[in-house]
Amino acid sequence: MRAKADAQVICVEPALRHPNVRMLTGAEVERLETSASGREVTGVVVRRGGAVETYSASIVVAACGAINSAALLLRSANERHPHGLANRSGVVGRHYMCHLNSMLLAVSRQPNPTRFQKTWGLNDYYHGSEEWPYPMGHMSMIGKTDASILRAGAPRLVPGMTLEIMARHTLSFWLTSEDLPDPANRVSVDGDGRITLSYTPNNEEGHTRLIGKLKSLLHEIGCQDHLIPLQAYIPARIPLAGVAHQNGTVRFGRDPETSALDANCKAHDVDNLYVVDGSFFPSSGAVNPALTIMANALRVADHLIQRLG
Numbered sequence: 001m002r003a004k005a006d007a008q009v010i011c012v013e014p015a016l017r018h019p020n021v022r023m024l025t026g027a028e029v030e031r032l033e034t035s036a037s038g039r040e041v042t043g044v045v046v047r048r049g050g051a052v053e054t055y056s057a058s059i060v061v062a063a064c065g066a067i068n069s070a071a072l073l074l075r076s077a078n079e080r081h082p083h084g085l086a087n088r089s090g091v092v093g094r095h096y097m098c099h100l101n102s103m104l105l106a107v108s109r110q111p112n113p114t115r116f117q118k119t120w121g122l123n124d125y126y127h128g129s130e131e132w133p134y135p136m137g138h139m140s141m142i143g144k145t146d147a148s149i150l151r152a153g154a155p156r157l158v159p160g161m162t163l164e165i166m167a168r169h170t171l172s173f174w175l176t177s178e179d180l181p182d183p184a185n186r187v188s189v190d191g192d193g194r195i196t197l198s199y200t201p202n203n204e205e206g207h208t209r210l211i212g213k214l215k216s217l218l219h220e221i222g223c224q225d226h227l228i229p230l231q232a233y234i235p236a237r238i239p240l241a242g243v244a245h246q247n248g249t250v251r252f253g254r255d256p257e258t259s260a261l262d263a264n265c266k267a268h269d270v271d272n273l274y275v276v277d278g279s280f281f282p283s284s285g286a287v288n289p290a291l292t293i294m295a296n297a298l299r300v301a302d303h304l305i306q307r308l309g
Ligand SMILES: Cc1cc2nc3c(=O)[nH]c(=O)nc-3n(C[C@H](O)[C@H](O)[C@H](O)COP(=O)(O)OP(=O)(O)OC[C@H]3O[C@@H](n4cnc5c(N)ncnc54)[C@H](O)[C@@H]3O)c2cc1C
Pocket: 027, 028, 029, 030, 063, 064, 065, 066, 068, 069, 072, 243, 244, 245, 246, 276, 277, 278, 279, 288, 289, 290, 291, 293
């Protein structure tokens, strides 16, 4: 089946109110087809309910997340784009980043009755500290830890405290540091379309020091002087399968030799293809990524509104 989209699907409110905009659920985009010149995407090949459908539109925006957008472009290789769509530079799939994250519990001497704990963050050590002049990262909280979460991490974590008492006294920290864009950290796709993610953490010294910094503050903020890795959620550090902060695999930049997208997140080599998700990051910073992804999507949407007149 070949369907023709009458309007571009841009997820901004006025567009969603447009009668021609539809959202397809249960639809997996398998690949993108291009014109013979390779300059435009002419078909979005979708598997939906067991059937294969092809859609077309004057502008195509991929927003599958950093791993799947890269995989989609790589799977869409054709004669004009032998290494994957928009991949003349060879960067598509590379520079995968996901942050160095740790979840750590501190036990406060006073009960912590807060319900909305995840409203606190601290960037005082983002760029370093007196002892370490390099970036260390960001401290914030995660949602309040309760006894059932702690139980999953039993045996008992603090001698003399029941899990219920301990849960009332916990402060649950989320520490994020920047991992650096290493081209060897990458998403690749085999001949059957299966995705492989290869990742070796880097830049770990700053993260270790950030944990040390938090530990050094515990006494001052009224806590026992040790941090407990929140094993109930994860081993102390998030393993390869924890791809929540995936970014960086379809980086933007001014130079087509070293980036896949231009400053508007349009593919350098394809005139009507945009990638607007966490994959455009050229570096990962050290804060949760969602707001940056959303802000960029709004920025690109403004550009698209202008482009569409
Ligand atoms: C448990 C968890 C907690 C998190 N907490 C926070 C937080 O507190 N703060 C924060 O800033 N960030 C948080 N994040 C990270 C945040 O959710 C992501 O950074 C953000 O959602 C990424 O946005 P994205 O647009 O790049 O991709 P996504 O939000 O992943 O969107 C990609 C979409 O594309 C779809 N898709 C993928 N492949 C295809 C395909 N081939 N065809 C069709 N559709 C496809 C997916 O189903 C998905 O709906 C969290 C993530 C997780 C998993």
